[in-house]
Amino acid sequence: MDESKAKQPLLGEMLHLRGNSLQKGEPVALPLTQSSMFHLPGSPEGFPNYGRVNNPTWEHLEHVLGHLEGAPCLAFPSGMAAISAALFATVRAGQRILIPSDGYYVTRLLAERFLANLGVTVEQRPTVTFEEGGFDRFDIVFVESPSNPGLDMIDLRAVAQEVRATGGITIADNTTLTPLGQRPLDLGIDMVVASDTKAMGGHSDLLMGHVASRNPDLMAAVEEWRKVSGAIPGPHEAWLLHRGLETLDVRFERMCNSAGVLAARLVEHPAVQEIRYPGLPGDPSHELAKAQTLKFGFLLSITLDSEERAERFINSCPLIRPATSLGGVHSSAERRARWGDDVDPGFVRLSVGCEPVEELWQAIETSLDGLT
Structure with missing residues (x-):
């Protein structure tokens, strides 16, 4: 996708965003500002004033996130905090999402148990038929591409254009691909949300999220929501995420490359009844992924013939952590049916980490071979 590839962030520049503004003797590493109060004599205008409103650590983090997204960013204490902010700051009673x-x-x-109770009409469609029926009746259209966990995809550009033509707002969850794998704002999406708990942080040691948009009115509404609701990131978590972003490029590259290698081999394994990975030529999402994404991602799924075998595979492989979440340096897997997702009992979501791919494949193959 040449247009989006031309707009990839300059990752070397990102690593030196702070360094190129330093004065002599200042620390190269980002300082952690752990303070709820600021020295504030006289008029407070133009100065940090209170820890719910300002913090130098997460403000610099937002500068780096904004560089990656190519748009202003606001940080939140979790991915769901970011999603909540994007929705509560935009939707109104009587509207349809x-x-x-x-x-x-x-x-x-969140939509069914909270927004619906506030006079918001919530409708749902599966990803594969999301565009059927049009969008003229909706004020907010929330998309997720690829879907989690099924890995189906939506034509983001087409959806963004149609929703904008009818006066609506689009919000895209880009957690699974990150700004290095897919750039929804470049495709016309109004607002991006993401869980930075996942690949952006990458080390499974923090909860964070962010919202990004090139629409200043939307960002002002989200910022006011954060300030009033108190849904702010902790300084230490912001510091950890900033450190994680400095290795995002090398981690993401390895994870995506390894996922492609594993997917091609898992197709041939007799224990695997079905596999989904957008990078596979036969995958239903492949053609759209080729056109829309910069990378095929680090997530894949396999379906085994029973819940029992799926659990045995996950729990017996020494290089897979049986855990929820995704995007860490450690490969992890889980049966998504245990959370109520509408998938086969033997469906396994596999998040490929940073282990050497041949060593990881040997461990996976041995565990699958042991199921027979």
């Missing part, structure tokens, strides 16, 4: 029925299940819970 559309969300994917097969996307991240907590987004559905």
Whole structure:
């Protein structure tokens, strides 16, 4: 996708965003500012004033996130905090929103259990038929591409254009691909949300999220929501995420490359009944992924013939952590049916980490061979 590839962030420049503004004797590493109060004599205008409003650590983090997204960013204490901010800052009572029925299940819970109780009409469609029926009745259209966990994809450019033509707003969850794998804002999406707990942080030691948009009115509304609701990131978590972003490029490259190698081999394994990975030529998402994404991602799924075998595979492989979440340096896997996702009991979501790919494949193959 040449247009998006031309807009990739300059990653070397990102690593030196702070360094190129330093004065002599200042620390190269980002300082951690752990303070709720600031020295504030006289008029407070133009100065940090209170820890719920300002913090130098997460403000510099937002500068780096904004460089990656190519748009202003606001940081949040989790991915769901970012999703909540994007929705609560934009939707109004009496409006209609559309969300994917097969996307991240907590987004559905937020819409069904809270937004619906505030006079918001919530409708759902599966990703593969998301564009059927059009969008003229909706004020907010929330998309997730690829879907989690099914890895189906939506034509983001087409959806963004149609929703904008009818006066609506689009919000895209780009957690699984990050700004290095897919650039929804470049495709016309109004607002991006992401869980930085996943690949952006990368070390499974923090909860964070962010919202990005090139629409200043939307960002002002999200910033006001954060300030009033108190959904702010902790300085230490912001510091950890900033450190994680400095290795995102090398981690993401390895994870995506390894996922492609594993997917091609898993197709041939007799224990695997079905596999989904957008990088496979026969995958239903492949053609759209080729046109829309910069990388095919680090997530894949395999379906084994029973819940029992799926559990045995996950729990017996020494280089796979049986855990929820994704995007860490450690490969992890889980049966998504245990959370209520509408998938086969033997469906396994595999998040490929940073282990050497041949060593990882040997461990996976041995575990699969042991199921027979």
